Amino acid sequence: MTLNYLMPTRMILEDDCLYRNRFLLGELGRKALVVTGKNSARANGAYADAVRALEANGQDHVLFQWVMSNPTDLCVHEAGALARAEGCDFVLAIGGGSPMDAGKAAAVLAVNNIPKEEFFGLAFKTALPLAAVPTTAGTGSETTPYSVLVDTTGPGGKTPRKEGPVKRSVGSSLLFPRLAFLDPKYSMGLNRDITVHTAMDALSHGIEGMLSVRASHISNLLARESIALIQGCLDSLCTFPPDPWALSREVREKLLLASSIAGMAIAQSGTVVPHSMGYLLTLNWGTDHGRANGLLMESFLKWCRAREAADPSIAPRIPSLCSALGMDLDRFCGVMEQLLGKREKATEKELAAWGAMPMKNAANTYIKPGQEDIMEMFQDALAPGDAPR
Amino acid sequence: MTLNYLMPTRMILEDDCLYRNRFLLGELGRKALVVTGKNSARANGAYADAVRALEANGQDHVLFQWVMSNPTDLCVHEAGALARAEGCDFVLAIGGGSPMDAGKAAAVLAVNNIPKEEFFGLAFKTALPLAAVPTTAGTGSETTPYSVLVDTTGPGGKTPRKEGPVKRSVGSSLLFPRLAFLDPKYSMGLNRDITVHTAMDALSHGIEGMLSVRASHISNLLARESIALIQGCLDSLCTFPPDPWALSREVREKLLLASSIAGMAIAQSGTVVPHSMGYLLTLNWGTDHGRANGLLMESFLKWCRAREAADPSIAPRIPSLCSALGMDLDRFCGVMEQLLGKREKATEKELAAWGAMPMKNAANTYIKPGQEDIMEMFQDALAPGDAPR
Numbered sequence: 001m002t003l004n005y006l007m008p009t010r011m012i013l014e015d016d017c018l019y020r021n022r023f024l025l026g027e028l029g030r031k032a033l034v035v036t037g038k039n040s041a042r043a044n045g046a047y048a049d050a051v052r053a054l055e056a057n058g059q060d061h062v063l064f065q066w067v068m069s070n071p072t073d074l075c076v077h078e079a080g081a082l083a084r085a086e087g088c089d090f091v092l093a094i095g096g097g098s099p100m101d102a103g104k105a106a107a108v109l110a111v112n113n114i115p116k117e118e119f120f121g122l123a124f125k126t127a128l129p130l131a132a133v134p135t136t137a138g139t140g141s142e143t144t145p146y147s148v149l150v151d152t153t154g155p156g157g158k159t160p161r162k163e164g165p166v167k168r169s170v171g172s173s174l175l176f177p178r179l180a181f182l183d184p185k186y187s188m189g190l191n192r193d194i195t196v197h198t199a200m201d202a203l204s205h206g207i208e209g210m211l212s213v214r215a216s217h218i219s220n221l222l223a224r225e226s227i228a229l230i231q232g233c234l235d236s237l238c239t240f241p242p243d244p245w246a247l248s249r250e251v252r253e254k255l256l257l258a259s260s261i262a263g264m265a266i267a268q269s270g271t272v273v274p275h276s277m278g279y280l281l282t283l284n285w286g287t288d289h290g291r292a293n294g295l296l297m298e299s300f301l302k303w304c305r306a307r308e309a310a311d312p313s314i315a316p317r318i319p320s321l322c323s324a325l326g327m328d329l330d331r332f333c334g335v336m337e338q339l340l341g342k343r344e345k346a347t348e349k350e351l352a353a354w355g356a357m358p359m360k361n362a363a364n365t366y367i368k369p370g371q372e373d374i375m376e377m378f379q380d381a382l383a384p385g386d387a388p389r
Numbered sequence: 390m391t392l393n394y395l396m397p398t399r400m401i402l403e404d405d406c407l408y409r410n411r412f413l414l415g416e417l418g419r420k421a422l423v424v425t426g427k428n429s430a431r432a433n434g435a436y437a438d439a440v441r442a443l444e445a446n447g448q449d450h451v452l453f454q455w456v457m458s459n460p461t462d463l464c465v466h467e468a469g470a471l472a473r474a475e476g477c478d479f480v481l482a483i484g485g486g487s488p489m490d491a492g493k494a495a496a497v498l499a500v501n502n503i504p505k506e507e508f509f510g511l512a513f514k515t516a517l518p519l520a521a522v523p524t525t526a527g528t529g530s531e532t533t534p535y536s537v538l539v540d541t542t543g544p545g546g547k548t549p550r551k552e553g554p555v556k557r558s559v560g561s562s563l564l565f566p567r568l569a570f571l572d573p574k575y576s577m578g579l580n581r582d583i584t585v586h587t588a589m590d591a592l593s594h595g596i597e598g599m600l601s602v603r604a605s606h607i608s609n610l611l612a613r614e615s616i617a618l619i620q621g622c623l624d625s626l627c628t629f630p631p632d633p634w635a636l637s638r639e640v641r642e643k644l645l646l647a648s649s650i651a652g653m654a655i656a657q658s659g660t661v662v663p664h665s666m667g668y669l670l671t672l673n674w675g676t677d678h679g680r681a682n683g684l685l686m687e688s689f690l691k692w693c694r695a696r697e698a699a700d701p702s703i704a705p706r707i708p709s710l711c712s713a714l715g716m717d718l719d720r721f722c723g724v725m726e727q728l729l730g731k732r733e734k735a736t737e738k739e740l741a742a743w744g745a746m747p748m749k750n751a752a753n754t755y756i757k758p759g760q761e762d763i764m765e766m767f768q769d770a771l772a773p774g775d776a777p778r
Contacts, residue, residue: 001402001642001646002402002403003400003401003402003403003571003646004399004400004401004402004403005399005400005401006397006398006399006400007396007397008395008396008397008398009395010393010394010395011392011393011394011395011607012392012393012394013390013391013392013393014391014392014393182392217646218400218650221610221611221614222610225610253390257390257392257606261607
């Protein structure tokens with residue numbers, strides 16, 4: 001057995017935890033760069049709570065509220081420049097994965113002079129401390145050392161990138177938030193699609209975490225727990241009420257905790273091939289990240305099961321995954337189909353292009369898929385053919 | 390649900406992990422205070438591995454090898470003074486709980502001018518970074534923010550303390566080690582008693598963690614996992630081989646991982662009343678800390694079970710504990726008796742004195758024991774009467 005575990009974030013889950021534990025925020029610095037998307041942090045009350053906490057602490061802040069879904073390198077450079085110009089000495093990121101990932105990058109860029117074309121892959125030795133307030137229950141960014149961004153810059157700093165934008169990930173232990181404030185109330189009003197798709201994201205983190213070459217005893221413990229928590233919410237998700245506020249607080253809380261625990265798992269193990277494949281759907285179709293993972297899950301898991309059955313040299317992991325899910329794979333795939341509804345379908349041209357692309361996370365998968373396997377998974381998940389679904 | 394989770398230590402479990410990951414040690418500073426007991430760190434090879442790693446990094450070190458079992462305030466002040474005099478900028482603690490807890494205190498005292506009579510209870514804002522190398526599998530100090538020491542100093546700095554020495558605990562997030570290197574090879578030769586008693590310590594951390602008022606969703610997950618890992622070793626402990634080296638590496642590794650995971654649990658939840666009670670056995674009889682916890686476990690758990698049965702307002706925890714143990718309470722107590730062998734017995738005078746003393750961790754117990762309950766537990770665990778054991 002080998003193990004290399006690190007997750008240094010203080011996680012607090014409690015009603016009104018941001019305000020109640022504001023003294024912890026007070027330890028981070030004098031002036032915050034508050035990073036949010038355009039609307040949701042104001043609509044769900046998280047921004048108001050943050051301002052109340054900062055003011056009670058006598059801390060100043062400046063707001064960067066321009067994070068879009070799938071934030072670009074350009075956006076985070078702007079946020080970093082604002083932090084620098086305003087003399088911010090910490091970052092408070094509020095929102096789903098996009099504002100949190102953007103906040104992490106801004107925390108680096110505020111104190112490192114990194115040209116846009118060099119941000120990905122460059123090592124950095126310092127970053128502002130960051131607190132994260134997740135307002136959706138999916139990304140787990142509040143407990144990971146990753147920032148996933150859209151790279152739009154080509155060589156020499158030229159934009160747009162000739163080959164088109166690409167989703168890339170920056171990983172560093174400096175990107176773990178110092179603090180994660182988990183307050184389920186911010187997610188109470190999220191509609192059916194956002195709730196289901198973010199839950200799919202968290203679930204894919206748990207599942208992919210278990211199927212990573214870097215899975216360890218502790219990452220598996222965490223991944224299984226996140227899966228079990230979400231499994232306990234699947235019925236509620238399948239019968240989502242017409243009024244999103246009618247989904248119980250208990251379910252919202254479970255989903256939020258599950259997503260943070262799944263984040264703790266992938267902070268160790270990373271994700272595997274469906275995540276890389278899903279990025280293409282998000283970039284090309286604008287498919288929500290969690291939904292993209294969900295669309296590819298069945299094909300991937302069935303491919304794993306077939307490979308395990310065919311090759312006795314592979315130590316099987318699907319049985320252990322099914323025990324965490326509390327159901328067999330076919331039943332689980334049935335639930336996923338119900339949650340996904342009508343699947344997006346790719347054209348032959350798209351399938352040919354995507355199936356030929358190398359996938360970064362393939363090497364992290366416990367059974368490394370070849371290019372033909374990736375093509376087959378795309379076909380199976382997205383082809384318009386008449387295969388029964 | 391509320392949750393407040395923090396465990397920022399990087400844990401590495403791997404053969405030869407100290408040398409292989411020496412670059413991490415290299416990030417801690419220029420000169421180490423290496424803290425060990427008198428013999429074991431040399432006998433098991435850990436000190437030699439540490440020197441090899443430090444030298445390969447070009448790091449200097451000075452050795453403090455005078456930590457006794459149950460280290461005193463005087464001992465850790467000496468270690469802190471040595472670190473200061475020698476200009477050490479980090480601490481490397483190698484051994485069981487005693488050297489690790491002493492190393493933590495030295496890391497504080499090296500950079501804080503704290504008189505001996507004020508160390509316990511005083512807040513401090515800085516400490517040297519520390520790496521821990523556990524060579525027994527019990528204390529979990531490598532993943533906790535606690536240092537448990539023997540206070541021998543009375544008011545005005547007078548020693549010995551008039552009321553006699555007392556075990557006291559210092560807790561601060563600054564005391565989490567930065568690094569924990571878990572290498573089962575150092576524990577391979579530990580004899581039957583040390584192995585069993587340290588396993589009892591780890592087991593008591595898991596069990597008490599589940600029975601704390603501060604238990605949380607994540608601390609319970611960790612506590613249950615540590616309990617399950619040790620449960621999987623109980624048969625091997627009950628049939629301990631005449632040659633300690635014949636206990637399999639797999640069992641040693643499981644015990645070591647279990648103790649670190651139990652440490653992660655009590656880092657959140659703290660321990661409960663048996664720990665405070667056991668300190669008296671250690672101080673008065675020199676009973677090993679883990680054995681002391683083991684001696685008190687049965688009486689405590691049966692008291693909890695009886696109180697749960699008698700009072701419907703108590704949310705039962707013993708059933709969940711038994712599910713983690715994979716056996717009912719009576720069977721578990723039978724295994725503990727087998728491992729404990731002949732019990733120590735207290736005199737009437739000792740029982741009367743100890744039973745009348747307030748126990749610090751009582752308030753942390755999910756059912757708060759009154760003084761008469763504590764008296765009853767001592768009686769039940771240690772009385773010479775003819776109650777069947």
